[in-house]
Amino acid sequence: MRPAAILFAAMVLASGQLMAQNNGARIVEEGGLGKSFDLAPGAVLAAPGYPQTYVNTGDDVCIALGYTVKPDGTTSDFRILNAWSSDRAAAEQQKRYLESFAGAAANAVSQWRFVPKDAEVSGAVQTVATIAFKGSGATEGLADRCRIASLAVHYGHRKADREFRQSMVAQGNYNDTLASMRGQAAAVMSRSERRGR
Secondary structure: OOHHHHHHHHHHHHHHHHOOOOOOOEEOOOOOHHHOEEEOOOOOOOOOOOOHHHOOOOOOEEEEEEEEEOOOOOEEEEEEEEEEEOOHHHHHHOHHHHHHHHHHHHHHHOOOOEEEOOOOOOOOEEEEEEEEEOOOOOOOOOHHHOOOOOHHHHHHHHHHHHHHHHHHHHHOOHHHHHHHHHHHHHHHHHHHHHHHO
16 A cells, blocks of 8 residues: 555544544444445445555454445545454554554545435445455454444444543543553453463
């Protein structure tokens, strides 16, 4: 992928994460877009290439990429809804790692074009594409690790989480609450590790 395309995709992904998740658009589950839309004449569902920067790692990665189909059939508002990598440490420690895969996915999906099946279909549609990048190919059910079971429920949880964080920040309790939650999680993990011995 060209550096300019990666930069563009990263900027779009970053801005997409800041946007309201359901800005009046109809939500369509993955695979359900075909009920209302066809591929535009001559269009193909472009597949992303494995990011050149990480091609030698052999990592298996999947991205659930949220996107919007606009009334004109173009795609926009790309955002990472879920991600998984066989190299968890790289995914957690390198911000650019998952962004590179998401950028490749967004670059491919940005080329997709649709036309409504019915003149009555109007307005934007939000949906998701689960995209797998097979490095070693050793991970069974790779795409299933990222698949969003219910997009409406997923957006509902994200909205509730965002509202909770805003509430905690407004009250000045956000950092204290996070520290407490992390401490509780660490204690639970420590107990389960002791039981596993």
